[in-house]
Every structure is written in structure tokens, then in C-alpha cells.
Amino acid sequence: MNIEYRAINPEDFEEVKYFFLTHEYSWRDSDPENFVPKSEEDRIKVANKFMQELQDPKEKYHCLAAFVNDQIVGSHFLDRYKIDGKNACHIHGLWIDPEYRNKGIAKTLKLMGEDWARSKDCQLMDSNVYATNKEMISLNKSLGYEIARYNFRKEL
Numbered sequence: 001m002n003i004e005y006r007a008i009n010p011e012d013f014e015e016v017k018y019f020f021l022t023h024e025y026s027w028r029d030s031d032p033e034n035f036v037p038k039s040e041e042d043r044i045k046v047a048n049k050f051m052q053e054l055q056d057p058k059e060k061y062h063c064l065a066a067f068v069n070d071q072i073v074g075s076h077f078l079d080r081y082k083i084d085g086k087n088a089c090h091i092h093g094l095w096i097d098p099e100y101r102n103k104g105i106a107k108t109l110k111l112m113g114e115d116w117a118r119s120k121d122c123q124l125m126d127s128n129v130y131a132t133n134k135e136m137i138s139l140n141k142s143l144g145y146e147i148a149r150y151n152f153r154k155e156l
């Protein structure tokens with residue numbers, strides 16, 4: 001299978017819009033009960049916003065994707081900011097098309113995200129995951145991620 005891994009082209013409105021649709025899928029697939037799809041109008045707003053953000057020399061955001069032909073089969077959305085006073089890279093979303101899971105695509109995208117974060121002098125990677133998301137927890141652990149904090153909830 002020929003998979004092309006690359007940053008999305010910030011000058012290509014359709015590609016940016018498509019990337020953020022797959023970012024929605026990351027929420028849909030990791031939290032289906034609470035998922036609310038964006039309207040077409042909101043998707044256009046998001047694409048326009050990130051076309052600008054991704055062309056900003058500050059490079060706060062980074063959008064990596066895995067392509068098979070013209071189809072995005074994996075997406076990884078990263079953002080840089082300070083966490084605990086350190087330069088950090090937060091992972092907003094990671095999604096792999098269900099037909100392409102368990103082939104190492106997420107692992108490759110995560111390692112590419114770490115390379116980008118290192119190149120921007122980030123000292124740590126940061127991400128949140130539902131306690132029920134066994135696949136993501138297993139992937140994080142296999143790549144050396146450690147639990148930094150717990151989020152406690154109680155049904156009332």
C-alpha cells in the first residue's frame with residue numbers, strides 16, 4: 001500500500017477543509033455519544049481560519065495527514081503553547097480511517113508530530129484521551145507517554 005505522509009497544503013482551501021472534516025471524525029469516533037457535526041458554514045469558517053493560521057510564520061499549528069491517492073486516511077492536528085511553564089505541543093486530534101487501522105499509520109503520524117515539535121524546541125508532548133479508549137492508551141504507552149493527571153467524574 002502506497003501511503004504518502006505530509007503536512008497539508010495551507011494554500012489549498014479544499015485540502016484544509018477536508019483535513020478538518022477528518023479532525024471532526026476524530027471526535028466522532030472517540031466520543032460518539034457527544035459528537036455534534038459542524039454545519040457546512042462552520043466548516044468553511046474553520047478552513048478559512050486555518051488557511052491563515054497555517055501560513056503564519058509563527059507556526060503555532062501543524063496539520064499532518066496520511067494520503068492514499070487523494071483520500072485522507074489519517075490526520076494529526078497539533079498546536080504549540082506553554083504547559084507548566086514549558087514549551088509544549090498539544091495534540092488536538094488523531095484519526096485513522098477505520099479501513100486503515102492497525103497498520104502503524106497513527107504511530108507514524110505521532111512520530112512525525114514529535115519530530116515537528118522537537119524542531120520547534122518543544123520540551124513535551126501533551127494529549128488527552130478517554131479512559132475507555134484502549135487503542136489510544138496502548139499507542140501512547142508504547143511511544144513512551146506517561147499519565148500526567150487524572151480527570152475524575154461521578155454520575156449524579
Ligand SMILES: CC(C)(COP(=O)(O)OP(=O)(O)OC[C@H]1O[C@@H](n2cnc3c(N)ncnc32)[C@H](O)[C@@H]1OP(=O)(O)O)[C@@H](O)C(=O)NCCC(=O)NCCS
Nearest residue numbers: 029030094095096101102103104105106107135136138139
Ligand atoms: C487510536 C487510533 C488513532 C489508532 O490508529 P492506528 O493507525 O490503528 O494505530 P497503529 O496501527 O499505529 O497502532 C500502533 C499501536 O497502537 C496500539 N493499538 C492500535 N490499535 C489497537 C487495538 N485495536 N488494540 C490494542 N492496541 C492497539 C498498539 O500499541 C499498536 O502497536 P502495535 O502495532 O505494535 O501492536 C485509531 O484507532 C483511531 O483513529 N481511533 C478513533 C479516533 C481516536 O480515538 N483518536 C484518538 C483520540 S485521543
